[in-house]
Amino acid sequence: MSAAMAAALALFSLLAAAWGLPPQLDPHFYDRSCPQAQQIVASIVGKVHYQDPRMAASLLRLHFHDCFVKGCDASILLDSSATIVSEKRSNPNRDSARGFEVIDEIKAALEAACPHTVSCADILALAARDSTVMTGGPGWIVPLGRRDSRGASVQGSNNDIPAPNNTxxxxxxxxxxxxxxxxxxxxxxxxxxxxxxxxxxxxxxxxxxxxxxxxxxxxxxxxxxxxxxxxxxxxxxxxxxxxxxxxxxxxxxxxxxxxxxxxxxxxxxxxxxxxxxxxxxxxxxxxxxxxxxxxxxxxxxVKMGNISPLTGGNGEIRANCRKVNRY
CATH class of the missing domain: 1.10.420.10 (Peroxidase, domain 2)
Structure with missing residues (x-):
């Protein structure tokens, strides 16, 4: 680890309490279980950004639209099923939310490298940061350790996300x-x-x-x-x-x-x-x-990424970001 990164992490620790960071979230969360996780995410986001410059904004938007509904739990990524009505059907997301295939590609690469380890919710948080950096914006240290929800809320998606015509x-x-x-x-x-x-x-x-x-x-x-x-x-x-x-x-x-x-x-x-x-x-x-x-x-x-994360024994680590695990 570089001296600059070590200093940045030390500063992050000092500021975490002021930002309201849940104690279970930690930038070092995958240091041992999947040390290459952030590199894998950044590599794929960079490749896709080169192919489609619009995708950076789309990935950033996915993180916003996820966190504003039930917290940052990757509920936006779930497809409809017998028990789930997908948030992709909501007014804010229908015909406009995109980037799901990119998340699929990142998840597949992470499952190959570190099976059952990196959550879809953390992928969204990292992809949002990397998309910002790759378009010339600021970087930040992403706290990690979120887990994935087993449900979605199309009603929450319709009601909780700010709309273009809201006062x-x-x-x-x-x-x-x-x-x-x-x-x-x-x-x-x-x-x-x-x-x-x-x-x-x-x-x-x-x-x-x-x-x-x-x-x-x-x-x-x-x-x-x-x-x-x-x-x-x-x-x-x-x-x-x-x-x-x-x-x-x-x-x-x-x-x-x-x-x-x-x-x-x-x-x-x-x-x-x-x-x-x-x-x-x-x-x-x-x-x-x-x-x-x-x-x-x-x-x-960072503050938005801390909205009601599932941690510890709550939620799960989905094998496929589009559907809940079968037990």
């Missing part, structure tokens, strides 16, 4: 219910510096200003005009648009600069600037200082 108070409440504060909210939404959104997720911003059919007042007019041809009043629901059209594949602070120019694609993005002085101040801070954004994002990702 800011609703979004704040959904984050608060997960133990995340306003700083976490603004920092974590910065992940929209990469990735895409479908026309159906923001169409109302282009046409639904009360009584006029004009774009929202909080949407730059020239940006709205550029969006309309591929996002008409009807049709084109699945057409994809960059969340950050300036640097769409680079993890940076351009997302916040876009908000200041009223070029946030989703209503749930732009309200960070327009609906609250507290969130607006954070938007301005991150737009001005990328290093501070990176520091806060990394800290909030």
């Amino acid at each position: 800011l108070p609703t979004i704040i409440t959904k984050f608060k219910l997960q133990g995340l504060d306003i700083l976490d909210l603004v920092a974590l939404l910065g992940s929209h510096t990469i990735g895409d959104s479908r026309c159906t997720s923001f169409r109302q911003r282009l046409y639904n200003r009360t009584g006029t059919g004009l774009p929202d007042l909080t949407l730059d007019a020239s940006y709205a005009a550029a969006l309309r041809p591929r996002c008409p009043r009807s049709g084109g629901d699945q057409n994809l648009f960059f969340l950050d059209p300036v640097t769409p594949f680079k993890f940076d602070n351009q997302y916040y600069k876009n908000l200041l120019a009223y070029r946030g694609l989703l209503s749930s993005d732009e309200v960070l600037l327009t609906a609250s002085p507290a969130t607006a101040e954070l938007v301005k801070l991150y737009a001005a200082d990328q290093d501070v954004f990176f520091q806060h994002f990394a800290r909030s990702m």
Whole structure:
């Protein structure tokens, strides 16, 4: 272990209590049982990122959508079965969640190297970190030791994940219910510096200003005009648009600069600037200082990854991330 890594782990231990890290989670969890685990994950994420630059955002999003439903337990990865209704069928995930085949590939490689050892929930956490790093964003030490759930909650997926048209108070409440504060909210939404959104997720911003059919007042007019041809009043629901059209594949602070120019694609993005002085101040801070954004994002990702993990004798280590084990 390098001196830098040893120092980073020592600092992590000091900060763990302040971050509310469950004592069962430990960055060293697989040091003996599967010492090559993190290298395997990073290698496959890197290969896939080279093949499909969109995949980094998709893998990061999977971790978010997993943790906000029943905690970080890989419930999002379960397919429907006789006893499970998959979260993949929920409104936030249907026709948009992707990257499941990448998780399958990582899991198969880990099962070959270290059978019945590395959980699917930990794979999601590591893949999210590696995807951020590979697109130019910050790294962080991932606490490990999560176990996998034996069930899913399509209802929780529909209700608990913030939606593109939610008001800011609703979004704040959904984050608060997960133990995340306003700083976490603004920092974590910065992940929209990469990735895409479908026309159906923001169409109302282009046409639904009360009584006029004009774009929202909080949407730059020239940006709205550029969006309309591929996002008409009807049709084109699945057409994809960059969340950050300036640097769409680079993890940076351009997302916040876009908000200041009223070029946030989703209503749930732009309200960070327009609906609250507290969130607006954070938007301005991150737009001005990328290093501070990176520091806060990394800290909030660790905090989010700590939401209600299954540890110890709870849950299981799935052999196949898409289905529970048979006993």
